[in-house]
Amino acid sequence: MSARHFLSLMDCTFQELQSLIRRGIELKDLRNRGVVFEPLKNRVLGMLFEKASTRTRLSFEAGMIQLGGQAIFLSPRDTQLGRGEPIGDAAIVMSRMLDGMMIRTFAHSTLTTFAAHSRVPVINGLSDDLHPCQLLADMQTFVEQRGSIAGKTVAWIGDGNNVCNSYIEAAVQFDFQLRVACPEGFEPNPVFVERAAGRLSIVRDPREAVAGAHLVSTDVWTSMGQEQEADQRLALFHPYQVTRALLDQAAPEVLFMHCLPAHRGEEISLDLLDDPRAVAWDQAENRLHVQKALLEFLIDPAYQHA
Incomplete structure (x- = not known):
């Protein structure tokens, strides 16, 4: 089964989007009540940033930690992408080591190319086309x-x-x-x-x-x-x-x-x-909660996709 990606709101049905919002509200309530909920224990999210970020990095990194997983920050400067490695090749390698990938980039084609070569879910953290x-x-x-x-x-x-x-x-x-x-x-x-x-x-x-x-x-x-x-x-x-x-x-x-x-x-x-x-x-703040719902939806195989 091919991986499910989230590059656009059109990648989900209306019912799925509604479910993600409801789940974001539930996860927000759990956090506010101090309830530990870690369905992504031992899961790792790669985060590739071509563009600077505050809210996107914090929300995805904190979200993975709160869900029991971990996140790895990557930039072209610190990887072989900065030395010309094709994005498709990088996707093949990274997706064999990670459980999901979030990319914040300029060209939307970076996302679509990565997703086409990835065996794990890819999330659009922002592109020049969409957010x-x-x-x-x-x-x-x-x-x-x-x-x-x-x-x-x-x-x-x-x-x-x-x-x-x-x-x-x-x-x-x-x-x-x-x-x-x-x-x-x-x-x-x-x-x-x-x-x-x-x-x-x-x-x-x-x-x-x-x-x-x-x-x-x-x-x-x-x-x-x-x-x-x-x-x-x-x-x-x-x-x-x-x-x-x-x-x-x-x-x-x-x-x-x-x-x-x-x-x-x-x-x-x-x-x-x-x-x-x-x-x-x-x-x-809701970037944190609804993205946790998205991470759970895409990465946790036990999650019931509504």
Whole structure:
């Protein structure tokens, strides 16, 4: 039987995604009650980082430890990948020694190539195309605080980047309407837009996107690898800053999310993360819990895949 991978939200059924979120909430409760639960004892996760990370590394490494396993940090600089070893060859060798692999990379093809040669599950910890683990955490946070997101309206403000692409996939899987407000030329990837099946609208005015929304989300204006564009982006995106006044245009029960790190004074106003509608800290913590559910789902052979 071939390994099950998680490179995109579309790699799971809606029922499986729902199960992962429920399980994330259960595992969060176990940890909060101090219950030791170690289904991945003696299992090892490899973690390959081409991009810098705080939340992804902490959540996967701590998650494996809490589940009784271990995680090994790998970077191209410290492995033969940095000296030109083909990613497919590395996948064959690594997957014979590990029980799972998490990769945080630039090109999405790195993930697909690795997965094609791997005998163990591969998880997308972020690529230039998608960030599905972030969306699992976002959906868990919404469910905890507001219940089902089905039929609700979500607004994405800013760059049509990898997180935005994953929001488009989430709109399809979780059945909500997504409005993306971005400057011309910074729309999400047309491949993902085409798959949105009438659940997506792209507008220029952030007030139009936010009007009546139940969830508002944003990200930095300059992602890793785009630093040379920073000055140009600051000018173009200035009208897209999320402020308390902009949130006031949303539904009264709106939640504000940011995948972090945040650049206060740029994509958000200086005080926005202090607003009671902001749940970025809960959202960040939930990376740990829902990814533990994902690790259990993919790596533990005894786990009943719902």
